[in-house]
Structure formats: structure tokens, C-alpha cells
Amino acid sequence: MATAGTAQTIKDATFEVLRQYGLTTLFSNPGSTEVGFLADLPADIEFVLGLHEGSVVGMATGYALKSGRPALVLLHTTAGYGNAVSALATARANRAPLVVIVGQQDRRHLAHEPFLAGRLDGLAGEYPVWQHTPARAQDVPGAIARAWHEARNGRGPAVVVVPMDDWHAEADPVAVLAAPAALHGTRSADGPAVDALAQMLRGATAPCLVAGAGNDSPEGWGSLTALAERLDCPVWQESFGARAGFPQDHRLFAGHLPSARSGLRAALDGHDAVLAVGAPVFRQYPYEQGTFVAPGTRLAVITDDPEEAHRSPVELAVLADPADTVRRLAVALPAATGTPRPPMRRLAPPAPPADGEPLRAAHVLAALADRLAPDAAVVEETPSSRPDLHALLPARAPFGFLSAAMGGLGFAMPAAIGVRMADPGRPVVAVIGDGSSLYSVQALWSAAYYGTGVLFVILANGRYAIMDRLSERAGSAAPAWPAFGELSVSALARGLGCPAERVDSHAALLSVLDKVLPDLAGWQKPLVLEVAVEADPEFRA
Structure with missing residues (x-):
């Protein structure tokens, strides 16, 4: 905070933005281009040091995923940003919101490409959900505020490049306040979408569900469990899922889907309707020819990830909050009748190794x-x-x-x-x-x-x-x-x-x-x- 009679610096204004957005834990492995920002770091900003940028971004990713809020990362120009690219790609795939500040050489002589000047635009490819170098120092605090919104709504790393001399420039109060107060996406599916899903499941004689990382929340688990029990149908976990979307000790949990098409067809054989919730249709690993499912099997997906919705080859894609949509869907469907499905088979744990046998x-x-x-x-x-x-x-x-x-x-x-x-x-x-x-x-x-x-x-x-x-x-x-x-x-x-x-x-x-x-x-x-x-x-x- 600027003292009486002194102008507020970009650094001071940025700390106010960080506090406003709850970005008070800072993960970093800094270098000289970040020293001006870190010198005399306020006591309420907690600094977490990692010894390599992959670890820095990895810690921030775990923190963001568990807290449900964007986490703050500070990287050192080309060297740090470059070292972090793989971890940033993982954060994007894991849908982890990160606000990433990348240091840059002094703006006043970038034209001469001094030592440590970074060619940073595009260095991380398409993995950031947003990347921006403010046109002037006074736009830095507002850009960091926007990065918070971009990271939260895009569910990935949002990058702001800040030249090292910007931190000491005089702030412009109007520019600081130019960031949006809030951005909101669509949460609830409309009535026709829920009705279309219900109609598909009502017409099925043997439906099944697929749970994915996008359903991993207490509300998601609760609503999908209610739907599975109402339909009395098996629930698969997406293959290579980053998180679980359903209780895997539940009697209706069927296991993890195979990652090749022949295995998918075998696992889903006999089901005439498959609804994926918070999962793509379908994640694969080795390439195999053929269709995902047998002819006649209807496919639908509920996801809040636009890319996931657009690339899934399904009859019906609903872009909305999975937990809320599934909760409304369960209410709209009749309960299954007849004898409840028996618990799915589980792999028995191995017997302890005998004397002389190796541990596995x-x-x-x-x-x-x-x-x-x-x-x-x-x-x-x-x-x-x-x-x-x-x-x-x-x-x-x-x-x-x-x-x-x-x-x-x-x-x-x-x-x-x-x-x-x-x-x-x-x-x-x-x-x-x-x-x-x-x-x-x-x-x-x-x-x-x-x-x-x-x-x-x-x-x-x-x-x-x-x-x-x-x-x-x-x-x-x-x-x-x-x-x-x-x-x-x-x-x-x-x-x-x-x-x-x-x-x-x-x-x-x-x-x-x-x-x-x-x-x-x-x-x-x-x-x-x-x-x-x-x-x-x-x-x-």
C-alpha cells in the first residue's frame, strides 16, 4: 500500500488485486526478472519455493484442484516458463485453474534483446487458456485480475507476462479497476435438454453410466449415485481418468473402461444406452479401427467442458453442470423395478508372499x-x-x-x-x-x-x-x-x-x-x- 503523499506503484496495486481474488499463496522458483516483485514481500503473501518449475506448477495444480480456486504461480522468463511447459500442459488437461505470472526483461530495452529477454509469446503453445503481455505497466494489475477469471472459467493456466521494470511504475487507478467484477457461465441445463436425456434413458432396456473427472465433487457423487440406483444400472469409470466421478466401492461400480475400441465394445456390449457424465466419449490410448460401441447403442454426454462436448461423437451432448443436470434427470425418471442388480465382481487381493517370494x-x-x-x-x-x-x-x-x-x-x-x-x-x-x-x-x-x-x-x-x-x-x-x-x-x-x-x-x-x-x-x-x-x-x- 502506498504511503501518504506517494503514488501507488504497480507492485502495490497488484498485491491489492491478489488479495481481492484470494491469490495469497505464491508458488515459485524465481530469477532476477522477478526480484523486484518479490523484494519486501508483504507478510500476508505466503511464498512456497519449488526447486524446479515442474514442481512449482505441480504443487500449484494440486493446490488449485483441491481448493477449487485458482492458484498463483510466478515463473522466470524463458528458462522458467520453458521448464514449466509440460506441467502447464498437465494442468490444462487436469482442468486446474492457475494464474501464471512470467517475468520478462526490462521493457525499456527489449527492442535490443538483452540478456534474459524472453521470446515468450507462444512458448507454451495452446496450453494456456489465455496469455497476455500488457501494453503498458499500468495495465498489469487489471490483466492479473482478468487472468483469474480466464483461469477459473477456462479451467487452465492463464498467463500474464510482466517486464521487470513494470513493478516500480506508477499505477493508474482507473486501469486497476477495469477488470471484471464477475463472469458467470451457464450452470443449469434447460428443460428440453433434461427431457431429451430422460426420454433416451426411458426408452432403454439396459442403460449404463460412465463417470469421469468432471463429476468429482460431493454433489456430483451424490447425484450420480442417486441416478444409478434409480436406474439400477452399472457405472463405469472413464479410462485414464484424472479423478474419480463415482464411489468405486459401490455395488453398481463396474470398473474402469478399457482404452481401446475393441475393449470398449466388449465392456459396453448389451447396453443400448450409455450416458457419460463429466467424461469424454471416449478416452483412448492405442489406436484401433472400428466403432466405440456396437451398432444400435445410443450415446449421450453431460459435461461442463465445451471442448469435451464438441469432440464427443454422441447423439446428445448437454453442456451444463453435471451434478445439477444429473440431479434433475434422476427426479424425472421412474425407479427400476424387479430384483436389484447384484454387486459387481471385484478383484480379490493377492495372498501375502510366501517366504522367499518377492514383493509385487x-x-x-x-x-x-x-x-x-x-x-x-x-x-x-x-x-x-x-x-x-x-x-x-x-x-x-x-x-x-x-x-x-x-x-x-x-x-x-x-x-x-x-x-x-x-x-x-x-x-x-x-x-x-x-x-x-x-x-x-x-x-x-x-x-x-x-x-x-x-x-x-x-x-x-x-x-x-x-x-x-x-x-x-x-x-x-x-x-x-x-x-x-x-x-x-x-x-x-x-x-x-x-x-x-x-x-x-x-x-x-x-x-x-x-x-x-x-x-x-x-x-x-x-x-x-x-x-x-x-x-x-x-x-x-
Whole structure:
């Protein structure tokens, strides 16, 4: 705040905007172009340091997703912005609202391209939902206010580039107030849309539902559960979903949809109407020819994501809030009659390994499932063990599962830290492969420094197991890359100041879990638990 008799600076005006919009937690790995903004940082602005921009954006992404509000990121010109691009792409795919300020060299000599001048326009491609370099310093506070709205409504990173000398320029009160007070999108589906969905489901003899990340809220879970029970029909989870959209321990939960068309047709065979809620129709991984579903099966989607609605090849797409639309749809439909559908079959947990037998990922996941609190948030990044995690560790509460929608590695470790920062009283467990952990292992320093009580379970098989299996599937006798069994994630963690243990037996695993998990919600420090496991021999998509 400017003192009496002095003009307000752009920096002061920006802090007022940040307070107005609740952007008072700042995630950053700054450089010289950001020092002017950070010098004498006000006490009510909390600074969270990450040691790499991927970790910075990952923490902010987890924080934004859990809090439901845009999070603030500060990046250092080309180097920082460039390092963050993959994480920003993941934030966009995960629909995480971020306000991203990117530093730039001094505006007064940018024409001469000085040292650290960034060619920033387009550096992150199409992943920002909005990017803007204000024409003059006085437009910076208003641009940051607009970025908050763009991030919230576009559900992704909104980027504002700020030259380093702008912070000290004199503010223009009129320009600061030029930002919109509020923007609102359409929330409720109109009556005809709900009627059309109801008519489609009334005419079906064997409907089913597909839940997606866009339905992951208490209201979404409640309304979709009510609809499923009213129809007494199975509910699938979208393939490669970043979040769960339905209670996965419910009797009607059918499992996760396959990600290839032949598997989709088999899974949905016999259903004459499929309604996806908060999910695309349909997310795929390997390309296969053919249709998504058998001829005659009708498809519809309810989503609040315009891109998701537009690209889904469906008969009926409703662009509106999923929870509200499904709630109204359930009321409009008659209840199913007859004998209730029996509970869907579940994968039985594996028996503990016998003496001399190796630990496998499924043993670790089954032990976690027996001990985790129902409200625990599980953040996943273990590609080769993901099918076992889905089968053995179901999401039992909203925000019970989080993964990278983009598929790139390096998300889970910092995202879990951000989730815990946003909700300090919730148990948070990150299940990560040892290869995956190396993409953002420096995030452990932030977890330790800020006392973030996350349990990081590292499934250490000493290789890129998913790549080994894919190589075998492609017909290769041996992968072109080496194993790295000598690598120790627990040693790296301790070197970063983070407590860590390594276990290589089932008894030792249970001992640590029994010690940690009952009080995990109250833990004030992280723990890396590196578990030596043998890679599974077969590939399961």
C-alpha cells in the first residue's frame, strides 16, 4: 500500500488485486526478472519455493484442484516458463485453474534483446487458456485480475507476462479497476435438454453410466449415485481418468473402461444406452479401427467442458453442470423395478508372499487398501501398476483419486504436496514408480521444508517397467534402455532433507504402514517409503 503523499506503484496495486481474488499463496522458483516483485514481500503473501518449475506448477495444480480456486504461480522468463511447459500442459488437461505470472526483461530495452529477454509469446503453445503481455505497466494489475477469471472459467493456466521494470511504475487507478467484477457461465441445463436425456434413458432396456473427472465433487457423487440406483444400472469409470466421478466401492461400480475400441465394445456390449457424465466419449490410448460401441447403442454426454462436448461423437451432448443436470434427470425418471442388480465382481487381493517370494506392487496396494482411511486422497503415477491400483485401492470419497490427465510423468509428487497444503487435515498418499519419481524428485525438499505430511510410497522395481512391457509387445527381444536397480530414491530423499525408509519384505512394509497410516492426517512431515518390488511380467492396459 502506498504511503501518504506517494503514488501507488504497480507492485502495490497488484498485491491489492491478489488479495481481492484470494491469490495469497505464491508458488515459485524465481530469477532476477522477478526480484523486484518479490523484494519486501508483504507478510500476508505466503511464498512456497519449488526447486524446479515442474514442481512449482505441480504443487500449484494440486493446490488449485483441491481448493477449487485458482492458484498463483510466478515463473522466470524463458528458462522458467520453458521448464514449466509440460506441467502447464498437465494442468490444462487436469482442468486446474492457475494464474501464471512470467517475468520478462526490462521493457525499456527489449527492442535490443538483452540478456534474459524472453521470446515468450507462444512458448507454451495452446496450453494456456489465455496469455497476455500488457501494453503498458499500468495495465498489469487489471490483466492479473482478468487472468483469474480466464483461469477459473477456462479451467487452465492463464498467463500474464510482466517486464521487470513494470513493478516500480506508477499505477493508474482507473486501469486497476477495469477488470471484471464477475463472469458467470451457464450452470443449469434447460428443460428440453433434461427431457431429451430422460426420454433416451426411458426408452432403454439396459442403460449404463460412465463417470469421469468432471463429476468429482460431493454433489456430483451424490447425484450420480442417486441416478444409478434409480436406474439400477452399472457405472463405469472413464479410462485414464484424472479423478474419480463415482464411489468405486459401490455395488453398481463396474470398473474402469478399457482404452481401446475393441475393449470398449466388449465392456459396453448389451447396453443400448450409455450416458457419460463429466467424461469424454471416449478416452483412448492405442489406436484401433472400428466403432466405440456396437451398432444400435445410443450415446449421450453431460459435461461442463465445451471442448469435451464438441469432440464427443454422441447423439446428445448437454453442456451444463453435471451434478445439477444429473440431479434433475434422476427426479424425472421412474425407479427400476424387479430384483436389484447384484454387486459387481471385484478383484480379490493377492495372498501375502510366501517366504522367499518377492514383493509385487499388488501386495503393497492391498496392504494400503486395508489400512487407508476412507477419505484418503491417493495421488497416482505408477504406469505399470495402475490396473492393480484401480482394482485394489478404490476411491471411496470425492477427491479420493488424482492422476495426470495428460499422461506425462512428474506430476504426482508435487501435486500431492499441493493437495495436502490446500487441505492440511486430509490424509494424502502418493503411489509412484521409482522411474516416475525421478522426474520431480526435487519436490521432496519443498515437502520437507514446509512440513507437508504426505506419505510417498515408491514402488521400486529398478526399471521403466511399463516401457519394458511395451517394448516386448512391439516384438523387441530386449529394451534399448538399461535398468537402474542401483538407484536409491530413499537416499535421494534423505539428501533433500526428507525422511525416508526402504523396505524389502512384506513384514517390514506392514510394520511401517501400521506405524504411519493411523495418524497420517495429523502428520507434520513427509515420509518417503521406498518398497522394493519385482516388476510384473505381463502388460495390462
